[in-house]
Amino acid sequence: MVLVALLTAGAFVVVSQRAQLNEQIDEQLLATPLPNAVRQRPRTDVSAAPAPPARPEPETDTANLSDLFVAVIDVQGQPRTVLEGQLLEDMPSIQSVIESPPAENELATVQGVNGVSTFRVRYEPATDESFAAVLALPVDDVNAAIRQLTLTLLGVAAAIALVLALIGSWVSRFGLRPISEMTDVAEAISSGERDRRVEEQVASTEAGRLAQSFNVMLDERDASDARLHQFVSNASHELRTPLTSIRGYLDLYVAGGFRKPGEFDDVVRRLQTEAERMNLLVDDLLVLANFDEQQPLDASQVDLTPMLRDVAALAEAAHPERRIDVSALPDSIEARVDRLRLHQAVAGLVGNAISHTPDDASISIAVQASAGRAQIVVADTGPGLTETEAATVFDRFARGDSSRARSTGGSGLGLSITKAIVEAHGGTISVEPTPGRGASFVIDLPQS
Numbered sequence: 001m002v003l004v005a006l007l008t009a010g011a012f013v014v015v016s017q018r019a020q021l022n023e024q025i026d027e028q029l030l031a032t033p034l035p036n037a038v039r040q041r042p043r044t045d046v047s048a049a050p051a052p053p054a055r056p057e058p059e060t061d062t063a064n065l066s067d068l069f070v071a072v073i074d075v076q077g078q079p080r081t082v083l084e085g086q087l088l089e090d091m092p093s094i095q096s097v098i099e100s101p102p103a104e105n106e107l108a109t110v111q112g113v114n115g116v117s118t119f120r121v122r123y124e125p126a127t128d129e130s131f132a133a134v135l136a137l138p139v140d141d142v143n144a145a146i147r148q149l150t151l152t153l154l155g156v157a158a159a160i161a162l163v164l165a166l167i168g169s170w171v172s173r174f175g176l177r178p179i180s181e182m183t184d185v186a187e188a189i190s191s192g193e194r195d196r197r198v199e200e201q202v203a204s205t206e207a208g209r210l211a212q213s214f215n216v217m218l219d220e221r222d223a224s225d226a227r228l229h230q231f232v233s234n235a236s237h238e239l240r241t242p243l244t245s246i247r248g249y250l251d252l253y254v255a256g257g258f259r260k261p262g263e264f265d266d267v268v269r270r271l272q273t274e275a276e277r278m279n280l281l282v283d284d285l286l287v288l289a290n291f292d293e294q295q296p297l298d299a300s301q302v303d304l305t306p307m308l309r310d311v312a313a314l315a316e317a318a319h320p321e322r323r324i325d326v327s328a329l330p331d332s333i334e335a336r337v338d339r340l341r342l343h344q345a346v347a348g349l350v351g352n353a354i355s356h357t358p359d360d361a362s363i364s365i366a367v368q369a370s371a372g373r374a375q376i377v378v379a380d381t382g383p384g385l386t387e388t389e390a391a392t393v394f395d396r397f398a399r400g401d402s403s404r405a406r407s408t409g410g411s412g413l414g415l416s417i418t419k420a421i422v423e424a425h426g427g428t429i430s431v432e433p434t435p436g437r438g439a440s441f442v443i444d445l446p447q448s
Helices: 002-031 095-099 140-190 206-254 263-292 304-318 339-356 387-392 414-424
Strands: 069-073 079-084 107-111 118-124 132-138 300-303 334-337 363-370 373-380 428-431 440-446
Touching (some): 140 206
Antiparallel strands (some): 069 132, 118 132, 300 334, 363 373
């Protein structure tokens, strides 16, 4: 479309320029004066048909060089050249003009005698006192200029066509083709080919970055689906055990078991324990679901030191055999947090340390402030974490042993809840793999 418009505009320029240059030639030819002495008849009997004036000798003054041709037509209709410009390469073939003269103030176009030039011709009819005359000017310069203009425009059009072809190829290769491939991949994925990906593209283009982002999105989706599948599997596993125990006890009772004195009370106690385990799991799942929905926190300015002391005191009350060292706590450090949720998060870290360290291992809580952020550290001197355990310790239903034993209690969601609470505050939580040297969990929170 662009090329067609360019060619149309070029054709218009050529035609209008040719018309303008030809009009200038015509105006020059019409304005050229023709002295009466050149074509004047002698004052004798016109039937004697005297000859027109003789042709003048060629000019030698280079300042007066011209390309004008002038001929006088005698009474027999024969042209006699009066002026032949020194710049002419050919003479006009004027016989057709003599035989069929154009109307007054109209010009004719004729070819040269030798076919070298083209001329515009003006015809002056004879009168009683003067011979007919023909004036001509070549249009070779006009034709040459138009030819050069045409070639220039064609060259420009060819160059633009080449540039447009290169741009089209570039757009197709780096713009449209990746998008077309993404469309094909999306259709293939919707048909069930979930492992399809867009081929690697040039990252410096918008389409290339879009293709890379598209692949990353698909990878994240697959990873999210895998995590969801694992979560559902783990949740089902966690719920299946207490449900199986409850159903087993009930089936045994229906079959006639537990009829001896004291057996029924023991069964009820065990059923209550399994029900409490399921209730704990459901509560933890609801907490995580709330944080996944990004429910707002009840944040206020809180002094962290007394809150951390309360966490230590409650842990010691629940586990009298353990002591929590809070001697490193400063007098006061404030931060804008949800006090109950942050208390729950730190208590989860302390409870995790109590559950996974021997009774003689020490546990400490510390806090410090720096550059507008507060760091809470819960450390212990237990067996520590391996690199594998540290990488998955905050995953939902993560357990320190591969057998998924429940001897330490809990649902496997405690540290996941802690992480969700910290991230809801705009903070981060981390732990370094330190096998044999204890574990140190660091909560980093903005103070405002």
